[in-house]
Amino acid sequence: MIPNSPISTNRISSDIDALALITEPGRPYTRRAFTPLFLEGRKWLEQAMREAGAVTRVDAAGNLVGTIPGKRPELGTIMLGSHSDTVPDGGRFDGIAGVVVALEVARALRDQGVVLEHTLEVVDFLAEEVSIFGVSCIGSRGMSGTRPAEWLARESDGLTLEQGIAQVGGDVRLPAQRDDIKAFLELHIEQGPVLQDQQLDVGVVTAIAGITRIEIIVDGRADHAGTTPMGSRKDALTTAAWIALGVEELGKALASGAAHFAATVGEFEMSPNAANVVPARVRMLIDARAELRDDMERFVDELDKGVAAIAEKTGVTVSEPRIVSDNPPTPCDAGLLDVLDAACDSAGARHRRMASGAGHDTAWMARITRAAMIFVPCKDGRSHSADEFATTEDIALGAAVLLDAVRALDVKLQETG
Known part of the structure; x- marks a missing residue:
């Protein structure tokens, strides 16, 4: 008692x-x-x-x-x-x-x-x-x-x-x-x-934090992993990795404020997913959660800019981030x-x-x-x-x-x- x-x-x-x-x-x-x-x-x-x-x-x-x-x-x-x-x-x-x-x-x-x-x-x-x-x-x-x-x-x-x-x-x-x-x-x-x-x-x-889920598709080019020169590749996985790191960095920056924020690359699919093939395609799904709607809108805006910059740097085609679901905070x-x-x-x-x-x-x-x-x-x-x-x-x-x-x-x- x-x-x-x-x-x-x-x-x-x-x-x-x-x-x-x-x-x-x-x-x-x-x-x-x-x-x-x-x-x-x-x-x-x-x-x-x-x-x-x-x-x-x-x-x-x-x-x-x-x-x-x-x-x-x-x-x-x-x-x-x-x-x-x-x-x-x-x-x-x-x-x-x-x-x-x-x-x-x-x-x-x-x-x-x-x-x-x-x-x-x-x-x-x-x-x-x-x-x-x-x-x-x-x-x-x-x-x-x-x-x-x-x-x-x-x-x-x-x-x-x-x-x-x-x-x-x-x-x-x-x-x-x-x-x-x-x-x-x-x-x-x-x-x-x-x-x-x-x-x-x-x-x-x-x-209760709002939850927004965002899909990104990275389209590279499949090549032989042993014969294609490193400087000639369009590796979808490498580009996706840069994006994932960017999501983490942006999430940490927004989480440093007083309000709750978190962002996670929760789903990740790669093809052809073979040891001897340069990855041709990656699908990633981001789960972002924000106490304040302004933080979520900033995240989406900065993500769009960051993805475009990474695509330009790597020369790999990346789809514009697509919002799959979007629930506001309560x-x-x-x-x-x-x-x-x-x-x-x-x-x-x-x-x-x-x-x-x-x-x-x-x-x-x-x-x-x-x-x-x-x-x-x-x-x-x-x-x-x-x-x-x-x-x-x-x-x-x-x-x-x-x-x-x-x-x-x-x-x-x-x-x-």
């Missing part, structure tokens, strides 16, 4: 351990959306929600929702939660910690005999991770009315996404977008080392950030404000309501890995922060609407 708090570290630890056992044999921790194991985890969560006093349902978008009616339901809903699906061989805390903490907040209120004025809901969003259909945040996009209609026809092994949503209990024929949610809060492990390195307990997330609600800061102070949590470089369901919920999130430390920043780890004590302190924030919001939202 946390001193002077109804939050139970034992319950949190037990919940996380129980879900960790629901995994593919020999593959900790793998419980992907739209699989029988995912449904088994959902069944466990549904029972836990009911034991906490919630009425459960699967909404039209396939999200598992536990509802605890407030004294004045007309005031609307305060929602807490995250996701229970994992990446393959992923972590036992990513998403799971946020769902368990939401559940623990509901239990702590029950233990105190507290019934909020607002309705409280605990949510397990469907498929936050990239799913078998190649898309992510399916549940939160559905709840926020931002899931593209064409996604429903996407197929995997003969199953469409529409059918997959039906299999988990959803129904895409029914309306899923909500207009009654007055605030949404999500706890998540940081997935980075900042809190650990700075010996802090909580990160109050200011924004700022968290300023009022909720103040509430979370105050809740950290009340819980005795050492904290700082910081941006998220990863995407989260919070970004989609922000389209329809006030939304914010907090981070708790994870060991060495490791995530999407079986080595992912967060201490129960850190997670429980984050739960105490959310509990205090929920109680404060229950009052504040009555004043602000």
Whole structure:
């Protein structure tokens, strides 16, 4: 137990351990959306929600929702939660910690005999991770009315996404977008080392970074690797390497400011990919993430200029960088950030404000309501890995922060609407 708090570290630890056992044999921790194991985890969560006093349902978008009616339901809903699906061989805390903490907040209120004025809901969003259909945040996009209609026809092994949503209990024929949610809060492990390195307990997330992916094609010329003189080659790989180094240099320059920025050459394909052939073609995909839109626009502009300069220097043809996808950053609600800061102070949590470089369901919920999130430390920043780890004590302190924030919001939202 946390001193002077109804939050139970034992319950949190037990919940996380129980879900960790629901995994593919020999593959900790793998419980992907739209699989029988995912449904088994959902069944466990549904029972836990009911034991906490919630009425459960699967909404039209396939999200598992536990509802605890407030004294004045007309005031609307305060929602807490995250996701229970994992990446393959992923972590036992990513998403799971946020769902368990939401559940623990509901239990702590029950233990105190507290019934909020607002309705409280605990949510397990469907498929936050990239799913078998190649898309992510399916549940939160559905709840926020931002899931593209064409996604429903996407197929995997003969199953469409529409059918997959039906299999988990959803129904895409029914309306899923909500207009009654007055605030949404999500706890998540940081997935980075900042809190650990700075010996802090909580990160109050200011924004979810925008993600832009950019494709570049380098067209050189295939030649014999042993007979073509070094000065006569049009080596696509060498040119691509210069570009990759330029991306790193530009990314570091933008990351040196106060706002979050990161850029990675995450996909790299070379052909003909033979030991005795000068590389003829390279396709590279850049993943760039920015807290501030101005930083992303500067990155794209400088990348265009840098690629053109490298192509001129090497004499190799390089396509103009093509933006494949472009999602703007999502700022968290300023009022909720103040509430979370105050809740950290009340819980005795050492904290700082910081941006998220990863995407989260919070970004989609922000389209329809006030939304914010907090981070708790994870060991060495490791995530999407079986080595992912967060201490129960850190997670429980984050739960105490959310509990205090929920109680404060229950009052504040009555004043602000």
